[in-house]
Amino acid sequence: KNEVEQSPQNLTAQEGEFITINCSYSVGISALHWLQQHPGGGIVSLFMLSSGKKKHGRLIATINIQEKHSSLHITASHPRDSAVYICAARLIQGAQKLVFGQGTRLTINP
């Protein structure tokens, strides 16, 4: 079992829909990252959070430390949101390295 699990692996939705991507982890973490990767492109850091909730534009990230679970929400989704979304757990042990989920491939159709 992976230390970081994401669901769903693939998600297709219509423009305007509310999107939720889930991430569960089984290790002790100091922070959790949400990253965005466009096909063939680089990686953009969206959020780093260790508790509660953060919001940036149409993106919202939440984390529940007790349940070892985080969610990324996208409101009023748009085709340009189509990308792979990756959650990454920063381990308490091991020099703060990141352990990544497999990614969620999001496609927003117009």
Added chain:
Amino acid sequence: NAGVMQNPRHLVRRRGQEARLRCSPMKGHSHVYWYRQLPEEGLKFMVYLQKENIIDESGMPKERFSAEFPKEGPSILRIQQVVRGDSAAYFCASSPRAARAQPQHFGDGTRLSIL
């Protein structure tokens, strides 16, 4: 204020050749992380370096791979005698200090193709 710069963006090598991947961290960042993304797989940690020191290389293959971050110049990930299985995207990230409270900033990656 340039971000993390990786070069080359694409690198093609034949089996048995050497590949050198470069990463210049953001200005003021002294901590560098290398990650590998194999085709159709997730990202995996390879190595964490500070200036002139390897802090954690637990994700590095035991043979053919090495990394350095000299006092001057970029961090280098070196792969000797490349094989087809080394084909992947290699990403570098940097942070200003030990990343406990700092986000890591990623480069655009180097896509390595082995013929």
